[in-house]
Amino acid sequence: MFLEQEDRHLSAEELYMLVKHQNPEIGLATVYRTLDILAEIGVLIKNDFGDGRTRYEFSRKDEHHHHHHLICLGCGNVSEFDDDLLESLEAVITKRNQFKVMDHDLKFYGYCRKCEEAR
Ligand SMILES: [Zn+2]
Ligand SMILES: [Zn+2]
Ligand SMILES: [Zn+2]
Incomplete structure (x- = not known):
């Protein structure tokens, strides 16, 4: 339904x-319910960017990270970046804390x- 909004x-x-x-007949409750289901099965990822609203994006299976x-x-614009140096940090955490890191979240x-130019 919103596939063209992929990115x-x-x-x-x-x-x-x-x-x-x-689809003028669709209700907001239906949209909420559909989004919840899609998030549950892993099609969508829920994000909280601190503005009090949950934002959704498609999970990309080809992303290794x-x-x-x-x-x-x-x-309020949200942009993305892929590279971080956290793999080495994860290795240090795993070693020092005996805690196997599986994932991390960074904003x-x-x-x-x-x-910035307007400021
Ligand atoms: Zn801005
Ligand atoms: Zn994103
Ligand atoms: Zn990362």
Whole structure:
């Protein structure tokens, strides 16, 4: 239903507006329920970027490592980055704490180029 939005991080409300365009009879509750099911089976990933709204994105099976997010404090824009140096940190944590790290989650808050220029 929102496959063409593949590379974006949309809230349920934003997705609802998109879906409603093509299916005016659909309700917000249906959208919430559908998103929950898709998240449960792993098609979607839920993100919380600290603005009080859950945002959804498609999980990409070809990603060997889930990407991370850069969140703009000015305009709320979310962009992505792939590379981090955490593999070596994970190895250190595993060794020092005898804790086998399987995954990590990372968010950076700051200002995008446009907002930084306007400041
Ligand atoms: Zn910005
Ligand atoms: Zn993302
Ligand atoms: Zn990472």
